[in-house]
Amino acid sequence: MIGELEERQAAVRSRVAGLEQEIAALTVRLEDERNRLERLTVTRETLDELAAEGVAVDAVAPLSMEVELVGGGRVVGVQTVTVWREGTTSADLPPVYRDIVDVIDDAPEPVQAKQIVPRIGLPAQTSKIEGNRSNLKRLVERGWLDEQTPGLFTASSRRTVPGSAR
Structure with missing residues (x-):
């Protein structure tokens, strides 16, 4: 036991x-x-x-990556989207945002996020479309675009788009 x-x-x-x-x-x-x-x-x-x-901090890149700030200067790991004001053009935006604004500026009618993705060279995958939709919303917040109807984006009525009656 x-x-x-x-x-x-x-x-x-x-x-x-x-x-x-x-x-x-x-x-x-x-x-x-x-x-x-x-x-x-x-x-x-x-x-x-x-x-x-009022500092626009939108995307954090890996720390080893340098990103050029709009308006000059350099910063590590941050990509900014400036607020639209008189005299700014899409050239003042980071490349991905510039491409989006340029596609919308060239569109004859309001555009959906899923229509923009292939036009900026991305695969038409749900993740890319949703990421693009987020970028579109950010551009609306910053005055670059308008979203008068949910999901349909146009150039902002405040901006004059070259070669357009807007």
């Missing part, structure tokens, strides 16, 4: 040691995730502050 109890005690002791190791590993993972959450929270707060100050 004593032998049986010792075997059971050894088995339980082994399970306890295994559980303690799992707890230690989970504690390390938990601390890593807490640190990641803290970094993301600070990043979000910083982006909110920048947005409140």
Whole structure:
């Protein structure tokens, strides 16, 4: 009987040691995730502050990538879309946004996101269409485009499009 109890005690002791190791590993993972959450929270707060100050921060590129700022200068890892104002042209936009505005400027009627994707050289995949729709909405917010009917985009009525009656 004593032998049986010792075997059971050894088995339980082994399970306890295994559980303690799992707890230690989970504690390390938990601390890593807490640190990641803290970094993301600070990043979000910083982006909110920048947005409140009127700084347009739209896409974060890998840190090794340099992106040219509209209006000169250089910054690492940020792509900006300027707010339209008198005297600005699509040439003042980052390339992907410039392509979108140019396609819409050339269109004789309102255009949907799914119509623009192949015209700017992207495959007509749902992910590309939705990403493009997000870019279109951003261009509406910044005054480059109008969306008078949901999902249909035109050049902004404030802008004069060369060669157009708009």
